[in-house]
Amino acid sequence: MQLIQPQEIQSHIDRFTGLDLYIHLELTTGAYASHIDSSRPPGSAFISNAVIRYTHGSISGTGPYRVGLKTEQGWIYAEGLTHVDENETERLILAGHDNQGKLIVALQLSRNPF
């Protein structure tokens, strides 16, 4: 994983515009959050391999980054993105990590299921 260069992500988002895509979108504090600190309730959600199509999408911010994808009926949004898998040419694999390196958010798009 490499730090996000927003221009590259933007061009990848543009290439995917109007296509049927499989999405993995995830936000997580981890299941141990309240075990470690009782003031922090755990909160997590993920959706995997739902099919979406966006009409317009962009990356924003100065890092960590935000991505918003406008669909015909609504929106998809992720905040806290820091890293991209630089080895992927077809898929867009974005992730956000906290200062200990733990995953907090993932946004992944692909023409094929994950």
Place this chain on the structure above:
Amino acid sequence: MTNKKILVVLPHPDDEAYFVSGTLAKYIEEGAQVTYACLTLGEMGRNMGVPLFANRVTLPAIRKLELAASAQSIGIQDLRMLGFHDKMIEFEDRDLLDSQIMKLIQELTPSLVITFYPGYSVHPDHDATGAAVIRTIARLPLTERPVVHCSAFSNNHEKVIGKADVSIDVTRFLATKIKSILSHSSQFQEDKLLGGRDITDDIIRSKFGTERFWTYQFGDVIAAKPRGDLVCAQM
């Protein structure tokens, strides 16, 4: 040798390393045959290595290799990967889950089964795995039930279930235990785990030198309430 055939049922690669690797190494040295059924590949784990070398897509294959390396370092003779999805054990089809555990018990006829104590093991996958094992074994006639040792570590656990009745001194197997933990290199790093100390250090020996288990008491009803019920009852 009472624990000749042992079945370990845990949900995540690295659960074995942290909670039972020393105990298993000891039993294996004494001649035990160990099967470890790992329910998932830990594919929803949050640790991606330091520096980052994994992501959501590559993590399952990486953790599979780490699991095999850990099992090998402990000396586990039989590793089964059951292919369930990380974080989803509590939502899985119970008949499917229980039937897979039942098949293992019927095939292996273990004298001892090791799993998590349902309700007192923090991660929902841990609790759901323990509950599935207890449910399944409770269906067997009393005389056919293996002994079940449960690992528990939630903040409140001793208040409710008391102190562990099985305490295994694994200081002689600390090198194996640390090797097993560090096999999971996406999840654990030596500097963080040991803080620059080595396995002869008193702090390390006291932190990792004992593994504790609760012998599950079945009684007539299944005492293992799913975590959700406990939460609802308090609200």
